[in-house]
Amino acid sequence: MRKTGIVLLSFLGVVLFYFTFQSAEKVFRSDWEMPEHAIEPVNQHRLILITKNLDTPFWNQVAQGAREQAQKEGVSLEVWGSYGNNQEDFLEKIEVAIYSKVDGIIVQGMNSQAFNELTKIKASFYNIPIITIANDAPIEESLRRTYVGSDQYLAGQMIAKQLLADMGSAGKVVLMSDSQQEHYQKQRLRGISDILKDYPDVQLVNAETLDSREQIIATTQDILNRVPDADAFVAVNADFTGVMVQEIGKRFQVEPFYIYSFDDGSDSLPLLEQGKLDGVIGQSPEMMGTVSVELITKWLRDESVPFDKEGVLTDIRMLKEKEAR
Amino acid sequence: MNRIQKKIWSLTLVVLFIMAIIWTALTYYNQKTQDQYNAILQRYLSLNEVTVASQALITDLNDYLLQPSEANLNQLNASKADVQNAKGDILILKNEDNEFVMANYMNLIDSLMETTERSFMYQNQQETEASANEFSEATRISNYISETTLTLIDTELKTYERLYRQIIEQSNELKNLGIWLLLLITFLLLLMSYWFSKSITKPVEKLTQSANELAKGRFDLPIKVQSNDEISFLAETFDRMRVNINNLFLEIQEKAQLEHELQQNKLLLKESQLQSLQNQINPHFLFNTLNIMSKKAYLEGAEETSDLLVSVAGLLRYNLKRLDKPVTLHEEVIVLKQYMEIQKARFTERLHLHMEIEESFLGVQIPGLTLQPIIENAVIHTIEPAEDGGNIWFRILDSGDIVTIEIEDDGQGMAKEKIQQILRGDSGQTEGQSTGIGFSNVVKRLRLFYGQEDVIEIQSVIGQGTNVRLKIPKKRRNDGND
Numbered sequence: 001m002r003k004t005g006i007v008l009l010s011f012l013g014v015v016l017f018y019f020t021f022q023s024a025e026k027v028f029r030s031d032w033e034m035p036e037h038a039i040e041p042v043n044q045h046r047l048i049l050i051t052k053n054l055d056t057p058f059w060n061q062v063a064q065g066a067r068e069q070a071q072k073e074g075v076s077l078e079v080w081g082s083y084g085n086n087q088e089d090f091l092e093k094i095e096v097a098i099y100s101k102v103d104g105i106i107v108q109g110m111n112s113q114a115f116n117e118l119t120k121i122k123a124s125f126y127n128i129p130i131i132t133i134a135n136d137a138p139i140e141e142s143l144r145r146t147y148v149g150s151d152q153y154l155a156g157q158m159i160a161k162q163l164l165a166d167m168g169s170a171g172k173v174v175l176m177s178d179s180q181q182e183h184y185q186k187q188r189l190r191g192i193s194d195i196l197k198d199y200p201d202v203q204l205v206n207a208e209t210l211d212s213r214e215q216i217i218a219t220t221q222d223i224l225n226r227v228p229d230a231d232a233f234v235a236v237n238a239d240f241t242g243v244m245v246q247e248i249g250k251r252f253q254v255e256p257f258y259i260y261s262f263d264d265g266s267d268s269l270p271l272l273e274q275g276k277l278d279g280v281i282g283q284s285p286e287m288m289g290t291v292s293v294e295l296i297t298k299w300l301r302d303e304s305v306p307f308d309k310e311g312v313l314t315d316i317r318m319l320k321e322k323e324a325r
Numbered sequence: 326m327n328r329i330q331k332k333i334w335s336l337t338l339v340v341l342f343i344m345a346i347i348w349t350a351l352t353y354y355n356q357k358t359q360d361q362y363n364a365i366l367q368r369y370l371s372l373n374e375v376t377v378a379s380q381a382l383i384t385d386l387n388d389y390l391l392q393p394s395e396a397n398l399n400q401l402n403a404s405k406a407d408v409q410n411a412k413g414d415i416l417i418l419k420n421e422d423n424e425f426v427m428a429n430y431m432n433l434i435d436s437l438m439e440t441t442e443r444s445f446m447y448q449n450q451q452e453t454e455a456s457a458n459e460f461s462e463a464t465r466i467s468n469y470i471s472e473t474t475l476t477l478i479d480t481e482l483k484t485y486e487r488l489y490r491q492i493i494e495q496s497n498e499l500k501n502l503g504i505w506l507l508l509l510i511t512f513l514l515l516l517m518s519y520w521f522s523k524s525i526t527k528p529v530e531k532l533t534q535s536a537n538e539l540a541k542g543r544f545d546l547p548i549k550v551q552s553n554d555e556i557s558f559l560a561e562t563f564d565r566m567r568v569n570i571n572n573l574f575l576e577i578q579e580k581a582q583l584e585h586e587l588q589q590n591k592l593l594l595k596e597s598q599l600q601s602l603q604n605q606i607n608p609h610f611l612f613n614t615l616n617i618m619s620k621k622a623y624l625e626g627a628e629e630t631s632d633l634l635v636s637v638a639g640l641l642r643y644n645l646k647r648l649d650k651p652v653t654l655h656e657e658v659i660v661l662k663q664y665m666e667i668q669k670a671r672f673t674e675r676l677h678l679h680m681e682i683e684e685s686f687l688g689v690q691i692p693g694l695t696l697q698p699i700i701e702n703a704v705i706h707t708i709e710p711a712e713d714g715g716n717i718w719f720r721i722l723d724s725g726d727i728v729t730i731e732i733e734d735d736g737q738g739m740a741k742e743k744i745q746q747i748l749r750g751d752s753g754q755t756e757g758q759s760t761g762i763g764f765s766n767v768v769k770r771l772r773l774f775y776g777q778e779d780v781i782e783i784q785s786v787i788g789q790g791t792n793v794r795l796k797i798p799k800k801r802r803n804d805g806n807d
Contacts (some may be wrong), residue, residue, distance in 0.1 A: 009516065016509040023502040027495055028354060046428055076425050096469045099436040100429035126436075 044076045045103040045300050047293060049133070051081040052090045052108055053239075056266040058285050062134065065289025066106065073297045081108075085211055085239060091115060098122045104296040105130045109137035109147070111182045116141045129299060132311075133292050134264060134285070135184040139309055145299065147311030148292040150283045152184040155316050156191020156236075159260050162279050162318050163196075163232055167258045170201035171231035174223055176216075176244055178237045179208040185236045188262075192234065205230065209240070216240050220247040232258035238265025245276050263319070275321055284314040328554030329525060336521055343510060354499070361492065368481060371414045375430075376474045378407040379437055379467045386441055390448055390460060405441070408434060422484045423477060430473050437466045528556035532563065544571035590773040597766065612641050633670050636663040644694065651774070654721070654728070654797075655687035661696050661719070668704055675714025676704070682721045686728045689797055692774045695767050699732050699793055702764050706791070707736030728797045735790040744783045771795065 049066050051059045063079045070077035080097065082089030091114050097105050098118065105123065109115075109132035119130050119142040129145045136147040163173065175192065177185045189206075196202045205227050209219035220243065223230070233248070235241040241261040248254055254276050261268045262281045271277045291312055299307065382404040389397040412434050419427045444459035482489075528550045535548040544567055550560035619634035643660045665678055700717070707715040718733040750769045771780040775798055785791040 013512060013516075016505065016512055020502070020505040020509045023498060023505050024350075026498045027502050028350070046425055078425050092469075095465070096429075096433070096473070099433050099466050099469060101432035101436065102429065 044074065045297065047075055047077040047104045047106065047296060048097045048102050049077060049079045049081075049106045049289070049292075050090065050093050050097060050108065051079070051134075052085050052087065052110070053264075053266075054079070054081040054083050056264075057269065058134075058264040058266070058283075061285035062289040065286035066293045067289070069290040069293035069297075073293065075103075075293070075297055075300075077293065087112065091118065094118050095122065098126050098128055101126055102128060103300055104128065106133050106148075106292045106296060107131070108133060109135040109142070109144070109183060111137060111180060119143055129296060131292050131296055131307075133288050134283075135182060136187075136311060137183055146295060146307035146309065148288050148295065149184075149311070149314060150281075150316045151313045152187035153191040153194075154313075155262065155281045155283075156188040156193075157195050158191075158281060158316065158318050159188075159234055159279070160192045160195035163234070163258060163260060164199065164202075166278055167232055169199045171258075172203045172205060172227055172229060173232040173234065174205045174207055174227060174230045175234050175236055176207050176209065176219070176223075176240050179210055181208075182237070188236050192236075211237065211239065213243060216243040217247055220244050224248065224251055230257070232260070235259070235261040235265070235268075238262040238268050241265045241271060241277070242267030245271055249276075269319075272319060272321060278321065280319045282317045282319040284316070287314045329556075332521055332524065332554070336517060339517065340514065343513075347506065358492070358496075365485065368418055369478060371411070371418060372474050372477055372481075375408070375411040375415060375434065376471045378404065378411040379434070379470045382408050382437070382441060383464055383467045386444060386460060386463060390444070390456060393448065401445070405438065408438065418477075418481075420484070423480045426473065426477055426480060430470070430477060433466060433470050433473055437463055437470060440466055524552065525554075525556070528552040528554075528560065532556065532560055535560075535563065535567075539567060539570075544574060586773055586776070590770070593766065593769055593773070612638055612645075615641065629670075633667060636666045639663045640667065640697075650693060651690045652693045653687060654689045654691055654730075657691060657693070657696050658682065658687065658721075660694075661700060664697050664700065668708070672704075672708050672714060675711070676708050677714065677716045679716065679718045681719070683723055683728075686721060686723060686799070689728050689799060691797055692770045695771060695795070696730065696732075698764055698767050699795075703732055703734040703736065703791065703793075706739070707734040710737060724796075726799055728799060730795040730797060731792065732795075733790065733792045738787040738789055739783070739785040739791050740787070744785060747783065748781065 047066075047070060049063060051062070053059050059081075066077055066079070080093045082093065087110070090108075090110070091112075094105065094107060094115070095118060105128055107119070107130060115137065119137070123130050124143060130142070132142065132144045132147045132149070134149040136149065136152070137144060139147075167173075173196070175189060177189060193204060196204060205223065207219055207223045209215050224247070233244060235244055238261050241259075242265070245254060245259060245267075248257060248259075258278050259276065260279045260281075261271075261277055263269060263283055264285075268277065268280050272280045291314065295307070295312065382401075385397065385401040385404040389401045412431065415427075415430070440459050440463040444456050444463060447453075447456035447459060531550050532548070535546070538546050548560050548564040548567060550557050552560075615634050615638040619631045619638065622628075622634060623631035640660060640663050643656075643663075665676075669676055669678070700719070703717050707717060716735050718731070720729075720731040720733075722729045722731065747765050747768060750765050750772070768781055772778060777798075780796055782794040782796070783791065784794075
């Protein structure tokens with residue numbers, strides 16, 4: 001009786017001691033130190049990549065390439081930008097980047113007074129090099145150091161050639177482009193028309209629209225009304241692709257139309273996989289990121305010959321339905 | 326000796342010690358947490374300070390641009406200093422996670438200062454347009470600073486999220502610790518109090534038990550208390566007292582017994598004296614008459630009769646004088662011989678007495694008139710009933726530390742009941758007592774005199790004879806006590 005009592009009491013004592021010490025250890029364990037204060041000054045170059053279309057597959061790849069390269073080069077890089085083509089936000093980001101006196105800005109080109117003013121005057125004032133990426137802005141207006149991205153003129157030509165190959169040398173072709181006439185769209189259009197002008201039976205219809213969703217819908221409907229016998233559509237601005245295909249699909253079967261686009265819109269590749277698009281120009285977004293960071297780093301380290309004014313062109317290729325799968 | 330006090334002190338000290346440990350630990354923990362909170366709060370406050378200072382700077386710049394007075398200029402300069410101070414304060418907030426944003430932030434502040442400076446300069450140069458432009462730019466930068474502040478705070482939150490969660494977790498754990506600690510201390514204190522109280526009350530309980538035993542009169546149980554404090558001292562003293570009481574008690578008992586024996590002895594003596602006085606009316610007259618008769622017989626030439634009368638007178642005198650005092654064996658033997666002479670005159674040839682006496686032990690003390698009644702008993706039972714007489718042997722022998730007095734006869738013997746009666750000391754009717762003292766009286770007196778039971782031994786076979794042995798110690802047990 002007495003023995004069991006003692007055993008029970010000791011057991012109880014041991015249990016209490018165990019839990020108390022366990023608890024005390026948790027309370028007094030001090031591994032929650034504040035993160036180390038970085039004492040050494042930031043020697044690294046700070047780069048910023050700014051885009052209008054954050055979180056689209058195309059730009060994610062660009063950002064990934066840029067980040068990998070930045071890590072390799074030992075510079076710090078941040079990706080800023082606006083969502084869904086929001087230009088006001090986009091411009092603000094550029095302005096903040098300039099006021100923040102970063103060492104280099106890699107930016108998606110844009111054809112606007114405000115953009116040019118920022119890059120030409122403000123950036124120069126703070127002596128910040130600017131590289132355009134994916135979409136160019138003319139050097140005379142933006143004073144950008146160089147351009148890294150696809151040869152948009154060539155891309156337009158490839159589309160046109162593919163169109164001829166698919167459709168034949170006769171038909172009505174609707175070209176959907178931005179009314180703001182971005183530089184890269186102009187080049188794409190130029191490429192297309194340069195090829196097609198040799199084919200008198202191919203009739204080009206230029207449809208220009210503002211880039212809000214309602215406007216695109218309206219324009220597409222208007223075109224379908226005006227040109228009911230169109231054979232082919234080219235979304236010169238890849239962002240239009242999804243809405244355009246949707247609107248065509250509301251009226252006709254999508255399959256008989258020849259529809260082409262570029263891969264820098266978020267809908268292009270899924271639509272190609274579904275067979276709704278006949279061809280998409282594939283660019284090399286990762287390469288763009290990598291090369292742009294590499295170039296700007298080199299320039300910052302004074303290692304490089306002056307920038308190529310024309311730009312560094314990356315690969316493009318025509319993606320057909322079956323390739324995309 | 327202050328053991329119990331020591332125990333109480335040590336218990337109190339242990340409790341105090343535990344409380345001190347807990348207090349210290351909690352204070353330490355509290356201080357640590359407080360510091361942590363302060364550091365975190367300080368970070369947010371510093372960040373906020375920048376926003377506030379930059380906005381104040383814009384306001385002051387605006388005031389100055391609208392009204393370039395001395396007071397406003399001073400205000401503006403003060404604001405600039407504030408912004409610089411705030412910028413200095415946030416330098417320490419830089420860490421790996423916010424390095425980039427922090428660098429931007431610093432540069433934004435620099436840009437703000439520069440722009441402010443330019444606006445101020447243009448104003449002084451009267452270039453109002455340019456000044457206004459710079460002012461709007463500064464306003465925008467100030468807004469960017471506010472935004473970046475938010476971004477930084479956001480980053481801070483992310484960076485420290487784990488930390489914050491841990492703090493919450495730990496303060497929850499602190500509650501648990503409190504509960505466990507309470508349980509543990511309660512347990513320990515209960516246990517310690519139990520032991521402590523037991524170490525005091527158990528010996529007391531034992532002591533109480535012993536006291537109860539003593540009260541009931543049991544003095545022979547030793548008092549044992551296992552303890553190392555005052556109680557054990559008390560118990561020892563108590564035990565000593567018990568032993569002393571026990572000894573006193575025994576002594577008193579012994580004394581009482583002795584007293585009792587003495588009383589009895591005296592009573593027996595008185596009885597004997599009374600009886601002898603009753604039996605012998607005017608013994609002195611008888612004694613004197615016997616002496617005259619002896620002389621008369623001697624003068625008449627009857628010498629034998631004269632001697633007999635002298636023996637009778639001697640016996641009578643001895644009987645009268647010596648009853649209440651111890652005598653030597655020698656005196657007793659002389660009286661015995663006188664008595665036997667008288668009996669010889671009575672029985673002549675029928676009585677054969679054989680005596681064997683070790684002379685060296687005749688100094689031993691015995692009560693008076695012890696041998697005569699026994700011999701008389703032998704004569705009555707041996708010689709009187711037998712036609713042709715009988716033999717009586719009287720021996721005094723040495724048997725170690727006692728002297729054996731043996732009286733043997735070859736008479737008709739004694740019945741067992743009779744022997745038992747004599748040995749028990751029952752004074753039944755006695756036959757033919759010449760001295761008034763019976764056999765059983767002798768036995769009682771011997772026992773009282775020597776203070777022991779084993780003084781006599783009687784062996785008898787009916788028809789063959791009786792052997793009575795008296796065992797007389799050479800030294801009396803309580804010599805000198807009376």
